[in-house]
Amino acid sequence: MKGFRLNSITKKYRGRQVLSKISCSIAAGTRWGILGPSGSGKSTLLRIISGLEAPDAGEIYLDGNIISRPGSLVVPAAMRGISMVFQDLALWPNLTALENVVIGMEKNPSSIEQAKKSLEMCGIMEQAHSYPAELSGGEQQRLALARAMARKPRYLFLDEPFSGLDIGIKANIIKRIKALPDTHSITTVLVTHDPFEAVTLCEKVICLDHGEISDSGNLKQLLEGSKAPIMKAFREFLDICSEGTASAALPAT
Amino acid sequence: MTLSVMTLERPGRWRMAGLATVILSSVLPAFPLIKGIFHAESLELFRKLGDFPVLLLKSIFISFSGAVIALVLGLLAGVMHALYHYRARQAILFLFMLPVIVPPLLWSVSFNNLAGMTGLAFTAFYSQTALVLITVMITFPMVVVATLSACTGLKSSQCDAVRLDGGEGRLVLLAARFCLSPAAMAACLGAFLTLSSPGAAMGLGTRTAISEIILSFSALYNMKLAAFQCMLLALSTIALAIAILWFTGKRPIELLSGALKGLEPVLHKKMSARAFLFNGLCCLFLVLMPIAGLLLPALTPPDYGILVHTISRTMGPTLLYSLGAAAIATAAGTGAAICMGRFAGMRVTGLGAMLVIFSLPASLTALGFVYAGSQAPGWADFIFRSPLAVCLAQGLRLFPVPALLAARFISSIPSSWSHAAEIQGVSLLLFARRIIAPLASRTVLAGFMLAFLLSEADVGTVLLLHPPGAQNLPLAIFTIMANAPRSTVSQLCLLYLLSASIFLLLLTRTWNMGQTRKTGSPA
Numbered sequence: 205m206k207g208f209r210l211n212s213i214t215k216k217y218r219g220r221q222v223l224s225k226i227s228c229s230i231a232a233g234t235r236w237g238i239l240g241p242s243g244s245g246k247s248t249l250l251r252i253i254s255g256l257e258a259p260d261a262g263e264i265y266l267d268g269n270i271i272s273r274p275g276s277l278v279v280p281a282a283m284r285g286i287s288m289v290f291q292d293l294a295l296w297p298n299l300t301a302l303e304n305v306v307i308g309m310e311k312n313p314s315s316i317e318q319a320k321k322s323l324e325m326c327g328i329m330e331q332a333h334s335y336p337a338e339l340s341g342g343e344q345q346r347l348a349l350a351r352a353m354a355r356k357p358r359y360l361f362l363d364e365p366f367s368g369l370d371i372g373i374k375a376n377i378i379k380r381i382k383a384l385p386d387t388h389s390i391t392t393v394l395v396t397h398d399p400f401e402a403v404t405l406c407e408k409v410i411c412l413d414h415g416e417i418s419d420s421g422n423l424k425q426l427l428e429g430s431k432a433p434i435m436k437a438f439r440e441f442l443d444i445c446s447e448g449t450a451s452a453a454l455p456a457t
Numbered sequence: 458m459t460l461s462v463m464t465l466e467r468p469g470r471w472r473m474a475g476l477a478t479v480i481l482s483s484v485l486p487a488f489p490l491i492k493g494i495f496h497a498e499s500l501e502l503f504r505k506l507g508d509f510p511v512l513l514l515k516s517i518f519i520s521f522s523g524a525v526i527a528l529v530l531g532l533l534a535g536v537m538h539a540l541y542h543y544r545a546r547q548a549i550l551f552l553f554m555l556p557v558i559v560p561p562l563l564w565s566v567s568f569n570n571l572a573g574m575t576g577l578a579f580t581a582f583y584s585q586t587a588l589v590l591i592t593v594m595i596t597f598p599m600v601v602v603a604t605l606s607a608c609t610g611l612k613s614s615q616c617d618a619v620r621l622d623g624g625e626g627r628l629v630l631l632a633a634r635f636c637l638s639p640a641a642m643a644a645c646l647g648a649f650l651t652l653s654s655p656g657a658a659m660g661l662g663t664r665t666a667i668s669e670i671i672l673s674f675s676a677l678y679n680m681k682l683a684a685f686q687c688m689l690l691a692l693s694t695i696a697l698a699i700a701i702l703w704f705t706g707k708r709p710i711e712l713l714s715g716a717l718k719g720l721e722p723v724l725h726k727k728m729s730a731r732a733f734l735f736n737g738l739c740c741l742f743l744v745l746m747p748i749a750g751l752l753l754p755a756l757t758p759p760d761y762g763i764l765v766h767t768i769s770r771t772m773g774p775t776l777l778y779s780l781g782a783a784a785i786a787t788a789a790g791t792g793a794a795i796c797m798g799r800f801a802g803m804r805v806t807g808l809g810a811m812l813v814i815f816s817l818p819a820s821l822t823a824l825g826f827v828y829a830g831s832q833a834p835g836w837a838d839f840i841f842r843s844p845l846a847v848c849l850a851q852g853l854r855l856f857p858v859p860a861l862l863a864a865r866f867i868s869s870i871p872s873s874w875s876h877a878a879e880i881q882g883v884s885l886l887l888f889a890r891r892i893i894a895p896l897a898s899r900t901v902l903a904g905f906m907l908a909f910l911l912s913e914a915d916v917g918t919v920l921l922l923h924p925p926g927a928q929n930l931p932l933a934i935f936t937i938m939a940n941a942p943r944s945t946v947s948q949l950c951l952l953y954l955l956s957a958s959i960f961l962l963l964l965t966r967t968w969n970m971g972q973t974r975k976t977g978s979p980a
Contacts, residue, residue: 282882294873308881
């Protein structure tokens with residue numbers, strides 16, 4: 205199988221169990237979501253898969269090869285073909301937009317060309333020589349996406365990147381990300397607790413609750429019948445929203 | 458092998474080893490001295506102590522009386538400054554800082570002048586009161602800075618909620634309560650500084666514990682007695698520092714070393730006027746009046762011969778000692794801050810230990826160097842009998858100051874920066890060179906300049922360790938103040954004050970530039 209396979213991943217922080225025996229697969233070529241309420245361990249799971257942290261127990265395989273084992277990273281983060289857009293975007297304020305993109309790439313003219321292409325693709329080429337603080341919220345978001353895309357990753361991890369964005373910018377970014385699996389053969393993995401983001405961007409999901417997988421599979425099917433707490437909450441929320449939409453559509457009396 | 462950026466985010470034995478090395482290095486010179494005392498006849502030394510224990514208690518009482526007054530005034534001034542815009546706000550804050558960056562000796566010259574002019578001089582009441590006042594002057598800016606730092610932990614929305622609930626008075630009260638523990642810690646640090654600074658007491662002709670130690674060493678030539686007295690003083694300060702740390706808990710350290718945020722002051726007609734009035738009065742009595750005490754006698758035509766001679770012979774050593782000490786303090790402090798990283802436990806332990814070190818009398822390390830120099834072989838003279846000894850003794854004592862600033866900077870850097878760098882394949886070296894170093898440079902420079910100013914103001918260490926004929930300017934003022942005309946001494950003091958003020962202005966600008974740069978962060 206192409207993609208990640210997690211085998212009994214466990215992680216503790218200061219004696220507190222954050223992840224407990226997580227076993228699942230993230231197959232390539234699909235738009236994935238890791239869903240769960242705050243503190244359920246979804247960001248930790250993403251950091252462990254990406255190689256920013258090693259698991260305390262369990263192994264991770266990528267395309268059948270081991271990449272993480274207890275307490276050690278067999279393959280470092282930069283070699284896993286992963287890019288990530290962080291919740292706070294993690295743009296370096298003293299580098300221009302172009303420098304932010306190009307700094308991690310090899311020093312040659314083709315890297316700069318690649319970085320410029322990435323900025324172009326995300327519609328931010330005109331601001332290539334601006335500093336992050338000089339960009340609007342939406343432009344910063346697109347810069348973070350451009351930086352992630354410049355290294356031509358196979359997997360794009362998105363750690364709640366839309367929090368605090370207004371709806372127009374959010375729609376624009378989501379449209380770009382949604383097209384990635386088809387246009388660039390990239391598997392996206394979105395971490396979120398927002399039902400709208402999940403429904404818009406994810407085909408398959410892994411539901412986490414208190415550091416354990418409560419359900420996983422096709423999102424549409426899970427929304428219909430899953431007993432996972434997060435799915436129940438999503439269903440209730442989407443029901444309320446659809447009621448709101450229906451009542452708004454009623455003619456005034 | 459390329460080092461991973463994540464090294465900065467992960468725990469490791471190197472952190473504890475590095476921190477322990479820096480902290481132990483700073484107290485290392487005192488160990489042979491303490492060992493030497495225990496080899497000496499302790500009973501004999503106890504007998505020779507005379508009224509030193511009484512003086513020690515008196516010194517503690519004077520220092521802590523000043524600290525309590527400074528705490529009350531500084532806490533209110535700091536809170537008013539943090540919460541409200543008022544006229545000449547930046548200028549008043551700048552003036553607040555002046556007393557702490559010049560040697561206390563200068564203020565004793567000023568109070569002597571003022572007392573001479575008003576006929577109060579040479580009464581026991583006058584000298585004790587003046588000593589308390591000097592403690593207040595030195596401690597007040599430290600309390601203000603600690604209060605301002607702690608206030609950055611408040612959010613504007615929290616302040617607005619209190620405003621809506623109980624008005625401005627309640628806000629000031631709650632903000633003062635919020636900042637009380639770091640302000641109290643700063644007040645105690647101020648008390649420790651004056652407790653171990655001989656300049657003010659000797660300038661005023663008052664007997665205190667530290668002046669007695671200097672006397673034992675330089676007038677009685679009794680090294681062991683001086684060391685024993687110094688050890689008693691150090692034990693008292695360690696006991697007090699640990700008691701204060703235990704009492705205040707880890708909150709002040711967390712607040713003072715935490716991330717930098719901005720609490721925007723507001724313009725409120727009534728409160729802004731009150732802030733101006735209160736802080737203006739503090740400025741008048743704690744800064745401008747003592748400056749007037751130096752200025753008025755200095756208005757007579759100067760004796761250029763003495764001035765030029767004194768400055769030309771002391772400028773070299775003054776710069777050499779301070780630059781060397783600041784470089785050592787900055788290197789050790791930045792290293793310690795990197796070792797502590799963003800780990801809460803390490804920061805509380807490390808900064809707590811540094812607080813205890815900072816409260817130790819400077820003379821302990823200095824006497825340690827003198828003692829080690831007397832035991833060391835001739836080839837080691839380049840360490841123990843050279844300007845390097847002064848730089849090392851001062852630098853190893855002052856490193857907590859740059860360490861605290863660097864720790865605050867590290868807190869303000871989001872961990873996602875390292876995560877992004879790791880994922881993007883940025884090496885540790887490149888990350889440090891291109892991303893961290895340019896942002897940290899101003900903080901490191903500010904730490905360097907602050908250590909420079911504090912080391913320049915230290916008379917005690919230079920007095921004990923300077924090579925023959927290589928006095929710095931404060932020590933030269935101390936030496937000539939008994940014989941030179943009052944006007945000349947005041948003119949020298951004013952020149953020192955002027956140069957320190959220019960340096961402080963540069964420091965303020967550097968720090969402000971650093972803050973502006975940091976607000977560019979999207980985080």
